[in-house]
Amino acid sequence: MKLGSHVSMSGKKMLMGSVEEALHYDANTFMIYTGAPQNTRRKSIDRLRIEEARDLMVDNGIDPSDVVVHAPYIINLANPDKDKRSFAVDFLTEEIIRADAIGAQDIVLHPGSHVKEGVDTGIAYVSESLDEVFARTEDLSIRIALETMSGKGTELGRSFEELRRIIDHVEASHRLSVCFDTCHAHDAGYDVHDFDALMRHFDDIIGLERLRVFHLNDSKNPRGANKDRHANLGEGYIGFDTIARIVHHSDYEAIPKILETPYVTASDDSKKRVYPPYKEEIEMLKANAYTPGLIERIRRNHAG
Ligand code: FE
Numbered sequence: 290m291k292l293g294s295h296v297s298m299s300g301k302k303m304l305m306g307s308v309e310e311a312l313h314y315d316a317n318t319f320m321i322y323t324g325a326p327q328n329t330r331r332k333s334i335d336r337l338r339i340e341e342a343r344d345l346m347v348d349n350g351i352d353p354s355d356v357v358v359h360a361p362y363i364i365n366l367a368n369p370d371k372d373k374r375s376f377a378v379d380f381l382t383e384e385i386i387r388a389d390a391i392g393a394q395d396i397v398l399h400p401g402s403h404v405k406e407g408v409d410t411g412i413a414y415v416s417e418s419l420d421e422v423f424a425r426t427e428d429l430s431i432r433i434a435l436e437t438m439s440g441k442g443t444e445l446g447r448s449f450e451e452l453r454r455i456i457d458h459v460e461a462s463h464r465l466s467v468c469f470d471t472c473h474a475h476d477a478g479y480d481v482h483d484f485d486a487l488m489r490h491f492d493d494i495i496g497l498e499r500l501r502v503f504h505l506n507d508s509k510n511p512r513g514a515n516k517d518r519h520a521n522l523g524e525g526y527i528g529f530d531t532i533a534r535i536v537h538h539s540d541y542e543a544i545p546k547i548l549e550t551p552y553v554t555a556s557d558d559s560k561k562r563v564y565p566p567y568k569e570e571i572e573m574l575k576a577n578a579y580t581p582g583l584i585e586r587i588r589r590n591h592a593g
């Protein structure tokens with residue numbers, strides 16, 4: 290089983306800190322943003338402390354090729370503004386070079402938002418942009434994992450068919466994979482409770498060989514709400530059992546599974562003291578048994 294969470298990469302420690310954080314959670318994989326997800330300021334590759342971090346991973350049973358990188362969510366390859374689209378292409382190209390230097394095999398990307406241009410134009414822009422990015426990084430084998438989206442606003446990638454259309458339009462499509470996010474798929478209207486049937490559908494439309502990353506999140510909203518609000522495991526409409534089944538499913542053992550559940554806050558309106566629940570959530574998933582009241586206990590003990 291390959292199980293972890295998103296972790297931070299910042300300060301002086303950079304990737305070393307990410308590995309230490311993952312080890313603290315008893316994870317054997319993890320996902321990072323190479324900088325703040327909402328901006329594009331990045332440190333140069335030689336300051337990421339990649340070599341030391343890789344040694345620390347190997348010494349502790351983390352396969353460096355299981356590290357997942359997430360591109361910042363402000364990149365919109367479907368931006369109707371040509372200059373902004375070309376900035377997104379430039380930035381994603383740099384980001385892929387960084388992710389490759391880190392050793393990741395997949396960089397997760399939100400396909401984009403068509404804003405007001407409509408799905409067809411949006412898909413055409415995304416595909417053109419991806420062609421350009423792949424042409425500029427021809428010598429690299431790292432894949433871009435298109436994430437299944439919730440369908441909020443004008444997001445592209447809300448259905449397997451939309452992802453398929455992007456894949457079909459991209460020339461170097463062997464470098465496209467898919468990240469399946471449980472919260473997003475549920476919010477987009479898919480029934481993740483009937484997981485095997487859903488994966489057969491995924492196989493029909495996209496092909497299971499493209500599935501390379503899972504994001505495991507419960508959802509604060511009912512199926513089909515198109516909201517994208519993640520919940521802690523067992524605290525939402527998906528429920529613990531469905532997510533635990535994916536973790537323990539023998540068909541998907543080799544695929545990194547990443548938690549992006551919310552940090553626990555003191556109360557719903559206070560963000561002052563926050564606590565990442567990943568150590569506890571990972572422990573609960575490994576044990577394959579839901580602990581009722583876990584998040585409330587974390588709130589009392591760590592985020593009060
Ligand atoms: Fe994402």
Ligand code: FE
Pocket residue numbers: 436470504549
């Ligand atoms: Fe996600």
Ligand code: ZN
Pocket residue numbers: 472473517518519
């Ligand atoms: Zn999300």
